[in-house]
Amino acid sequence: MKRFNTLTExxxxxxxxxxxxxxxxxxxxxxxxxxxxxxxxxxxxxxxxLNAAKVVDEKLKNGTAxxxxxxxxxxxxxxxxxxxxxxxxxxxxxxxxxxxNATVVERLLKEDAIIIGRQNCDEFxxxxxxxxxxxxxxxxxxxxxxVPGGSSxxxxxxxxxxxxxxxxxxxxxxxxxxPASFCGVIGLKPTYSRISxxxxxxxxxxxxxxxIFTRSIEDNALLLEIIAGPDDFDSxxxxxxxxxxxxxYSIAKKLKIGYLKEGIGNGVSSSVKEKTLGSIAKxxxxxxxxxxxxxxxxxxxxxxxxxxxxxxxxxxxxxxDGVRYGHRTKEQTDLLGMYKKSRSEGFGDEVKxxxxxxxxxxxxxxxxxYYTKAQKVRRLxxxxxxxxxxxxxxxxxxxxxxxxxxxNQFSEDPxxxxxxxxxxxxxxxxxxxxxxxxxxEDSNGMPIGLQIISASFSENKLLAFSDYILNLN
Numbered sequence: 001m002k003r004f005n006t007l008t009e010x011x012x013x014x015x016x017x018x019x020x021x022x023x024x025x026x027x028x029x030x031x032x033x034x035x036x037x038x039x040x041x042x043x044x045x046x047x048x049x050l051n052a053a054k055v056v057d058e059k060l061k062n063g064t065a066x067x068x069x070x071x072x073x074x075x076x077x078x079x080x081x082x083x084x085x086x087x088x089x090x091x092x093x094x095x096x097x098x099x100x101n102a103t104v105v106e107r108l109l110k111e112d113a114i115i116i117g118r119q120n121c122d123e124f125x126x127x128x129x130x131x132x133x134x135x136x137x138x139x140x141x142x143x144x145x146x147v148p149g150g151s152s153x154x155x156x157x158x159x160x161x162x163x164x165x166x167x168x169x170x171x172x173x174x175x176x177x178x179p180a181s182f183c184g185v186i187g188l189k190p191t192y193s194r195i196s197x198x199x200x201x202x203x204x205x206x207x208x209x210x211x212i213f214t215r216s217i218e219d220n221a222l223l224l225e226i227i228a229g230p231d232d233f234d235s236x237x238x239x240x241x242x243x244x245x246x247x248x249y250s251i252a253k254k255l256k257i258g259y260l261k262e263g264i265g266n267g268v269s270s271s272v273k274e275k276t277l278g279s280i281a282k283x284x285x286x287x288x289x290x291x292x293x294x295x296x297x298x299x300x301x302x303x304x305x306x307x308x309x310x311x312x313x314x315x316x317x318x319x320x321d322g323v324r325y326g327h328r329t330k331e332q333t334d335l336l337g338m339y340k341k342s343r344s345e346g347f348g349d350e351v352k353x354x355x356x357x358x359x360x361x362x363x364x365x366x367x368x369x370y371y372t373k374a375q376k377v378r379r380l381x382x383x384x385x386x387x388x389x390x391x392x393x394x395x396x397x398x399x400x401x402x403x404x405x406x407x408n409q410f411s412e413d414p415x416x417x418x419x420x421x422x423x424x425x426x427x428x429x430x431x432x433x434x435x436x437x438x439x440x441e442d443s444n445g446m447p448i449g450l451q452i453i454s455a456s457f458s459e460n461k462l463l464a465f466s467d468y469i470l471n472l473n
Contacts, residue, residue, distance in 0.1 A: 002163050006216040010070040010165065014060060021053035021060070021114065023072060026073050026142035028116055032163045034354045038139045040154045040163060042077050043085050044117040052114045053161040059112060066111035067226065071219075073108060074158045074167045077118045079210070080104050080199035088201045090123045092346030093326040095311055100200020103234065104168060104210055104227040109165050111358045116164050119154035123348045124317065124382065125170050125203045126180060129410070132350040137407055138180060142446055146404040149179030149420075152211070156183040159213045159239055163399040166223060167213040173305055174399075174424025176211030177436035181399035187465070188212045188220050191456045192431035193238040195224075196231035200318025202316040204309035205236075207428045217437075217467040219371050219419040224459060240457055251463035255393045258282060258293035263397035263423065271442035272398045277449055279439060281397065282472045292396060297383040301378050302418060305425040307361050307374040313351075314358030320346065332378050334357045353414075378429055389455040394465055398448030399436035423451055432461050 001024070004010050013019035029046055049072070059065035073080060078088050081100040082105075087093040101109070109113065117140070122132040126432035130153025138153040140146040141161040148157045152169030156179035157168050167174045180187025189211045197208055208229070214220040222245070229242040259280050264273050264409040268396040284290050296299075322328040322342025361370040388395065400420055410417040427434035432453055439450035448467070454462045 004165060007068070007165065007219050007222065009200065011249070014070050016051060016401050018417045021056045024070065025049045025072060025114060025116065027051040028162070028164055030392050031094060031161065032117075034072045035161055035163075037144070038141060038157055038161060039120055039136055040157050040161070041117040042089065042135055042154075044118050045084070049114050049116045056112050056114060060458070066113075067107060067222065068111040068113035071113045071166060072116050072164045073113050073117070074116050074119045074155060075105065076121050076152050076155045078121065078168045078170050078201040078229065078419055079105060079118075079168060080201075081115065081118065081256050083239065085118060086201070088124045088393070089121045089135055090348065090351065091134045091327050092320045092343070096170070096325050098199075099455055103196040103231045105199065106319070107153075107227045111138065118351075119152075119158055119167060121154055122151035123176075123200065123351050124270065124313070125151040125353065126313070126350050127173055128174070128353055129405070129407075130154065130179070130224070130419055131407065131411075132378045140404050143326050143404070143444070144185065145406055146446065147182065147407055148299070149404065151175040153179050153237055155188065155213050156180055156185055157192045159183070159215060165214070166219055167214060169211050170200060170203075171211040171428065172207045172309060173428050174421045177399050177424050177449070177451055178435060180213060180436040181396060181451075182404035182447060184441070184447030186214050186217060187436045188224065188459075188463075189209060189434050190224060190228065190459055191234055191238070191433045192428070194228050194433070194457065194459065196229075196234040196237045198233035205316060206312060207305075207309055209428070215472065217463050218246065221248075221463045224463075231392045235468055238457070243460045243461055245460055248467075249460045251464055252393075253287070255288045255465070256391070257288055257290045258388065258392040258395040259290055260296060260395060260397035260423070261292050261294050267401055268398060269442075272400070272402060272448055275440045276385035276396075276398050276450065279469065285463070285467070286472070291392075293366045293388065294341055295388070297377065301381065301429060304374045304377050304381065305429060306418065307370050308378060310358035312369050313359070314355050315364060317347075317351070317355055320437055322330070322346070339386060341445035380428040385426065385432065389432065389453070391453070394462070395453050397451050399423060399451040403442050403444075403446035403448055422455050427453050432456050433462050435462055435466050437470055
């Protein structure tokens with residue numbers, strides 16, 4: 001069976017009678033089995049997906065199928081799917097089953113999407129390489145010695161390796177866009193509050209966003225249109241009207257586009273720099289006004305991000321105590337000892353590191369020195385970013401300073417690993433939408449991504465511009 005890149009292609013084959021949803025699911029299951037070594041799925045819903053496919057096939061025959069009939073999709077192991085395992089790739093939630101559907105899952109199923117399984121990720125979405133999963137690292141399908149990026153590495157590779165047509169991941173500081181870049185697929189982080197977080201395992205609640213991996217802009221737009229919008233279960237979600245993203249948006253003949261000075265400067269690999277400059281040249285050739293821009297407070301973006309996200313993680317992860325669900329130590333001890341031992345055994349090293357850092361910055365002696373100051377700087381970054389985006393239609397930069405790095409390359413140097421997020425965290429700090437689109441490959445065939453950011457709730461323009469650039473290549 002051929003590789004499908006859009007739902008439109010799938011639906012054409014389904015309606016012609018050359019394909020059935022059942023055959024399509026079987027095709028994806030065969031692909032998953034053939035490349036189990038990539039370690040993408042923590043659980044594959046083989047029987048359930050095949051049964052769902054039969055139901056959708058009947059609906060297609062009867063003309064009652066939803067807008068996502070024929071869409072086979074995977075979900076990151078931080079998104080709740082009732083009656084299925086939900087572990088955030090951590091042993092602290094060993095054996096736990098979701099008690100309800102996340103809002104995004106509910107909306108997917110309502111439109112007849114077929115969920116094929118839950119995907120591996122960095123534990124509690126904390127990481128930039130997918131090496132922090134308690135179930136082992138995910139491997140990049142382009143080079144199995146390289147990471148896929150993180151934390152949504154399994155979701156990115158699933159789309160890259162043709163295990164499903166699309167995936168849902170989560171993005172706290174680049175966890176959709178960076179793996180999309182490393183795997184050569186499209187990864188969208190919407191405006192904060194555009195998609196309900198109900199049913200998303202929390203890492204840092206004021207940063208977390210559910211994001212979308214696809215191989216086409218049209219599928220990304222359709223999925224966003226379906227899963228976005230108000231939700232009574234999430235008090236932080238926006239009530240702004242959801243635009244008809246799937247119908248497209250016309251691009252102005254002449255756009256004012258900024259490109260990040262540091263995106264083509266020192267610290268960026270030569271291949272990434274070359275491809276980024278190539279995209280800039282193509283846009284200039286089309287008559288658009290491109291200007292070099294500097295993002296204010298760029299040196300403070302990573303420190304602010306890690307101070308605030310670890311503080312929120314320290315609070316959010318306190319609920320995992322070994323009492324109500326998940327892992328509980330087998331050692332006989334008192335109540336306080338049981339808490340400590342359960343958490344020490346259940347959490348991985350990176351998660352423990354971030355919890356301890358977050359607890360430190362929230363402590364009475366350091367709260368004002370770190371947490372309060374970081375919140376003030378975050379506000380300044382947001383204001384300056386919004387100001388910049390009121391002047392420019394879009395700002396472009398690399399999604400990551402390098403292509404995918406080798407597994408264990410930064411195991412002894414976590415600060416170097418954190419720098420992989422240098423271009424992506426700003427969108428989460430400011431709460432604006434951002435997307436990574438494929439931008440060619442380096443000499444070793446490793447994918448390179450181009451990141452585009454735009455003003456809050458301008459996803460329609462962002463998706464249309466992304467499609468425009470992809471069609472220039």
